[in-house]
Amino acid sequence: xxxxxxxxxxxxxxxxxxxxxxxxxxxxxxxxxxxxxxxxxxxxxxxxxxxxxxxxxxxxxxxxxxxxxxxxxxxxxxxxxxxxxxxxxxxxxxxxxxxxxxxxxxxxxxxxxxxxxxxxxxxxxxxxxxxxxxxxxxxxxxxxxxxxxxxxxxxxxxxxxxxxxxxxxxxxxxxxxxxxxxxxxxxxxxxxxxxxxxxxxxxxxxxxxxxxxxxxxxxxxxxxxxxxxxxxxxxxxxxxxxxxxxxxxxxxxxxxxxxxxxxxxxxxxxxxxxxxxxxxxxxxxxxxxxxxxxxxxxxx
Numbered sequence: 001x002x003x004x005x006x007x008x009x010x011x012x013x014x015x016x017x018x019x020x021x022x023x024x025x026x027x028x029x030x031x032x033x034x035x036x037x038x039x040x041x042x043x044x045x046x047x048x049x050x051x052x053x054x055x056x057x058x059x060x061x062x063x064x065x066x067x068x069x070x071x072x073x074x075x076x077x078x079x080x081x082x083x084x085x086x087x088x089x090x091x092x093x094x095x096x097x098x099x100x101x102x103x104x105x106x107x108x109x110x111x112x113x114x115x116x117x118x119x120x121x122x123x124x125x126x127x128x129x130x131x132x133x134x135x136x137x138x139x140x141x142x143x144x145x146x147x148x149x150x151x152x153x154x155x156x157x158x159x160x161x162x163x164x165x166x167x168x169x170x171x172x173x174x175x176x177x178x179x180x181x182x183x184x185x186x187x188x189x190x191x192x193x194x195x196x197x198x199x200x201x202x203x204x205x206x207x208x209x210x211x212x213x214x215x216x217x218x219x220x221x222x223x224x225x226x227x228x229x230x231x232x233x234x235x236x237x238x239x240x241x242x243x244x245x246x247x248x249x250x251x252x253x254x255x256x257x258x259x260x261x262x263x264x265x266x267x268x269x270x271x272x273x274x275x276x277x278x279x280x281x282x283x284x285x286x287x288x289x290x291x292x293x294x295x296x297x298x299x300x
Contacts, residue, residue, distance in 0.1 A: 009026040009028055013025050053081055054074070061073070069150065092142075093142060118148055122211060134152055220257075
């Protein structure tokens with residue numbers, strides 16, 4: 001699909017809005033097909049990030065993967081970047097976790113299948129040079145057709161004033177926590193890899209860490225870190241620097257989680273990126289093995 005003109009669409013509703021972007025459900029006047037239009041304000045973005053968004057869109061437009069929301073078109077016009085993606089119905093995994101508070105509708109095997117599909121989508125992104133940058137339960141949708149869809153690929157990676165670009169004086173102030181605004185974490189803090197909190201660039205390993213936290217939350221309904229750290233970047237730094245810091249093992253929260261599955265999660269959220277899985281293919285392969293064990297009855 002090539003976006004001929006916005007005049008060919010009707011706005012159905014405003015889905016979400018913030019000072020920097022708006023998301024609309026739109027409908028093609030001819031085909032009656034529904035799409036999602038995202039309108040991204042360029043003004044607060046650096047030239048570097050504007051260029052990165054457009055390059056990312058071009059890469060994403062060429063990817064065909066059932067587990068990633070399809071980008072049909074994008075364009076740059078009058079101070080905004082517009083993207084048009086497929087419209088999907090369903091619930092975020094965040095909502096499924098809330099539903100699980102009063103319903104045990106989904107089995108461990110189904111959750112493992114979810115994780116396999118998510119791995120497949122993230123692997124496709126990484127193989128095409130795209131780091132998602134904000135992997136979390138809120139950015140994964142489960143559709144009525146039993147599909148998994150990864151959302152928010154366009155903006156998840158954005159950063160501002162990375163530590164590599166700071167002068168020495170600003171670096172000292174940043175490390176002391178005096179100037180917090182020197183580094184803005186664009187991803188969700190509780191899902192963000194330690195190296196990003198300390199100012200390094202996002203890469204495949206940081207996506208793997210976020211995937212591990214997301215898997216932990218999906219299976220247990222809880223985060224592996226204590227609540228007082230969750231919204232403060234400096235407290236999160238201290239949490240990651242603590243040599244005695246050990247996340248609560250998933251089996252301590254839900255004893256039906258298989259040991260092999262727990263090990264996959266714990267390896268993914270290892271603080272040192274060198275000790276994590278090297279890529280999502282490795283994780284997917286391990287998850288398939290766990291699923292086979294569950295379905296064969298060898299893991300109850």
